[in-house]
Amino acid sequence: MIARLLVANRGEIAARVLRTARAMGIATVAVFSDPDRDAPFLALADEAVPLGGAAPADSYLRVELILDAAERTGADAVHPGYGFLAERAELADGCRKRGLVFVGPSPEVLAAVGDKLEARRVAAAAGVPVLPGEAVAGPPGELAAAGARVGFPLLVKAVHGGGGIGMLVVRDPADLAAAVAAARRQAGGAFGDDAVFLERWLEAPRHVEVQVVGDSHGRLVHLCERECSVQRRHQKLIEEAPSPAVGPQLRRRLGEAALAVAKAVGYVGAGTVEFLLQGDELWFLEVNARIQVEHPVTEAVTGLDLVRLQLLVASGDPLPPEALEARVRGHAIEARLYAEDPAAGFLPQAGTLHRFRVEGGVRVDAGVEDGSVIGAHYDPLLAKLVAVAPTRSEAARRLAAALATARLHGVVTNRDLLVGVLRSEPFLAGETDTSFLDRHAPAELAATAVDPSATGLHAAAATLAAQAQRRATATAYATIPSGWRNNPSQPQRAELVVGPASAGGPVVLVAYRFDRRGTLASLEVDGTPLPGPRLWRCTHVPGAAATPTWLVDLETGGVLRRFEVHRVGDTAYVDSPLGHSELREVSRFPQGPPTPEGPGGAADGVMASPLPGVVRRVAVGVGDRVEAGAVLVVVEAMKTEHRVAAARAGRVGRVLVAEGQEVAAGAVVVELEEAADG
Numbered sequence: 001m002i003a004r005l006l007v008a009n010r011g012e013i014a015a016r017v018l019r020t021a022r023a024m025g026i027a028t029v030a031v032f033s034d035p036d037r038d039a040p041f042l043a044l045a046d047e048a049v050p051l052g053g054a055a056p057a058d059s060y061l062r063v064e065l066i067l068d069a070a071e072r073t074g075a076d077a078v079h080p081g082y083g084f085l086a087e088r089a090e091l092a093d094g095c096r097k098r099g100l101v102f103v104g105p106s107p108e109v110l111a112a113v114g115d116k117l118e119a120r121r122v123a124a125a126a127g128v129p130v131l132p133g134e135a136v137a138g139p140p141g142e143l144a145a146a147g148a149r150v151g152f153p154l155l156v157k158a159v160h161g162g163g164g165i166g167m168l169v170v171r172d173p174a175d176l177a178a179a180v181a182a183a184r185r186q187a188g189g190a191f192g193d194d195a196v197f198l199e200r201w202l203e204a205p206r207h208v209e210v211q212v213v214g215d216s217h218g219r220l221v222h223l224c225e226r227e228c229s230v231q232r233r234h235q236k237l238i239e240e241a242p243s244p245a246v247g248p249q250l251r252r253r254l255g256e257a258a259l260a261v262a263k264a265v266g267y268v269g270a271g272t273v274e275f276l277l278q279g280d281e282l283w284f285l286e287v288n289a290r291i292q293v294e295h296p297v298t299e300a301v302t303g304l305d306l307v308r309l310q311l312l313v314a315s316g317d318p319l320p321p322e323a324l325e326a327r328v329r330g331h332a333i334e335a336r337l338y339a340e341d342p343a344a345g346f347l348p349q350a351g352t353l354h355r356f357r358v359e360g361g362v363r364v365d366a367g368v369e370d371g372s373v374i375g376a377h378y379d380p381l382l383a384k385l386v387a388v389a390p391t392r393s394e395a396a397r398r399l400a401a402a403l404a405t406a407r408l409h410g411v412v413t414n415r416d417l418l419v420g421v422l423r424s425e426p427f428l429a430g431e432t433d434t435s436f437l438d439r440h441a442p443a444e445l446a447a448t449a450v451d452p453s454a455t456g457l458h459a460a461a462a463t464l465a466a467q468a469q470r471r472a473t474a475t476a477y478a479t480i481p482s483g484w485r486n487n488p489s490q491p492q493r494a495e496l497v498v499g500p501a502s503a504g505g506p507v508v509l510v511a512y513r514f515d516r517r518g519t520l521a522s523l524e525v526d527g528t529p530l531p532g533p534r535l536w537r538c539t540h541v542p543g544a545a546a547t548p549t550w551l552v553d554l555e556t557g558g559v560l561r562r563f564e565v566h567r568v569g570d571t572a573y574v575d576s577p578l579g580h581s582e583l584r585e586v587s588r589f590p591q592g593p594p595t596p597e598g599p600g601g602a603a604d605g606v607m608a609s610p611l612p613g614v615v616r617r618v619a620v621g622v623g624d625r626v627e628a629g630a631v632l633v634v635v636e637a638m639k640t641e642h643r644v645a646a647a648r649a650g651r652v653g654r655v656l657v658a659e660g661q662e663v664a665a666g667a668v669v670v671e672l673e674e675a676a677d678g
Helices: 011-023 040-044 063-073 089-097 107-113 116-125 140-150 173-191 248-265 295-302 306-314 392-404 415-423 442-447 454-473
Strands: 004-007 027-032 047-050 077-079 133-135 154-158 167-170 196-200 206-214 220-232 235-241 269-278 281-288 331-338 351-353 355-357 363-366 372-374 381-389 407-409 492-498 507-514 520-525 534-541 549-556 559-568 571-576 579-585 606-608 613-618 631-637 640-645 650-655 668-673
Touching (some): 004 063, 011 027, 011 363, 011 381, 027 040, 063 089, 077 306, 089 107, 107 116, 116 248, 116 281, 133 140, 140 196, 167 173, 173 640, 206 248, 206 306, 220 248, 248 281, 295 381, 331 392, 381 392, 392 415, 454 507, 454 520, 454 559, 454 571, 454 579, 631 668
Parallel strands (some): 004 027, 027 047
Antiparallel strands (some): 235 331, 355 407, 507 520, 534 549, 559 571, 631 640, 650 668
C-alpha cells in the first residue's frame, strides 16, 4: 500500500484526492504556487511544498520540481489529479526512474492515448469509428490542404490536455491559419505542448463518455456512461449519469467500444473513453487517461470511490468485487460553478469571494472558502455541485434548489445560468446536445432563476438593514438614534445601484418612514408603495464586524419573508426565497469630485483589458490604421484568450503593453487617434 502520497495539483481536485487518501490512512503532501499560498486544499495535507511562481508553466507544470518535492518529503507515490501534468508521460516516466508510484497509467499508455492523434489510430485499429482528422505539420500551404481533406467545418484541437483548451471551430478556410496559431498559444500555455491537429466538426452531437477502470491483474471494467453535452467554449457545464439518450443496446455498444480501446493499450487505472453520438451512431473522440472533473456523478450512481480505486490499483491490488459487480442506481447530475459572467460572453471574473455557502443536501467539491481570492492564473472553477435522486427530474430539481439558495458573494458566477438550464423544459425533456447553449440564449435561461419582484424587495431589505446597522453603531449622540428626525412624517431615502460596481446597473430608489414609536409606517420602491409593510424584526447575526449579516423579517402584501443581508463596505448581498441580489448604496455625501465611470472606450479611443491576465499577442503598432472590430491585443486569463478589439475606426496612437506583460482589469492597452482622411 502507498504510504505517503504527493498530490501534484491544486483546488478542488487536490482537496478531493487528499480527503480519500487520508481516509485510507495514507500520509499526504501538497504542492502549491505563490498565489495558492493560502488555498483551502493545503489545510487537508500533512505537509506542503512551495513550488514558487504563479503561471502554470512556472509552477504546476514543472516536472522536476514535483519530483524533487516528492523525494524531499519521502513520498512514495504521486497523484496528478486532472489537467496540468495528469496526462504527461514525462511525469509518469520521471516517477518510474526515481522509484515512485505514479497513480495513473504507465508512460507507454500515456504516450499512446495522451496524444489524441495516436489515440485515434488506436481506436480505428480496434474497430471503433473515428471522424476524419489530420495532423498539423509542414508549410502553410500544407495546412490548407489538410483542412480541405478533413472538410469544413472542422475543429482545431490540442493534441495533449483537455478541458476545452486549445479548441477552436473553423467554418471558413480563410480563418484556419489564425485559429491554429491561437490554439497553439492556448495549448502551450496550459499544457507545455503546443501541438494541435484538425478534426471534422459535427453540428449538435451529444457528448457521451464511458468510465473505465483496469488493474494490473488483467481485470478491466466499464462503469456506465456519463453525458456531458451542455457546454460552453467546448468545456462542460452540466454532466449526468446515466445519459437520458442511451438505452440498453446503445449502452452495450458504448461499453464494448470503450473496453476495446482500453484493452488495445493495456490500460491500468481509472480513465474515460469519450464519444460523440448522433442518433444511434457513435464516433470515438478521445481518451482521458486520468480522473475526470465529472467523476462524482459516476460515484453517486455506483456507490464507488474512484480515487480509492485509483490508489488500490496503483498499489498493485486487484479491483475489489464491488467494482467488478457495480450496478447503476438512480440518477446523478453535476453542475460546474464558475467565476464567470455568461452575459459578457462567459468572461472569467477575478476578485474576493466574501462568502461561499451551499446547502440542500448536495455534494460539494470546492476549491474555495470564505475570503478566497480568485486570480487570473488558473481555471475559474469554484466548485462542483452534485445531486443524486431516484429519478432524473428529482435530481435536477434538487440541484437547482441548492444552487438558487447558495450564498455566493463577491464575484459574478454562472449560478443563474445553471439554475435556468436545470429548470428548463428542454433539459428536463432530455433534449441536450453540444449546441444547447446556442439554441437557448444564456441570458434568457439565467433570467428565469430570479423572481422579477426580487430586486425591489431586496433593495428595501438592504436599506432597512443599513439603517439598523447605523442605529446599532451610532455613538456620537447616544440619546438621539441614527436616522432620527423631528418631523417623522417625512420619509428617509436611499439610492442603490443593482449589480457589481463595474457593471453600472440600474438604480433603485427606496423611501421609508418610521413613526415615533419606531414602527415601520411606510415603504416605497421607485415611488410605488409596498402594501401593508410590517417589519417584524431586524436581527444582527454574530460574526465578523467588518462584514456584518442581518436577518430582515419583512411582511408586504400579507406575505412574510426572511431576507439575509450580508454587508461588505457599501455593498449589500441579499438572499431570500425570491433569489439573490447585489446592491451598492450610493453615498449621500460623496467624498471628492466625481470621477468618470471606467475607461473612456469608444468615445476617446481608449481600449482596456476587460480582466487581469497576461498579454499573449500585440497585433498592432503605432501608426497602424484599424477598422472597428479589429483585434488589437490578445490577453490570456484563466486558461482562455480574450481579444481586445477596436471599438471604432482610427489610427493607433500608443501601444502601452508588450507580449508577456501582466495587466490588471481595466488597464489601458491601446489608445486610438482619429484617423486622418485619405
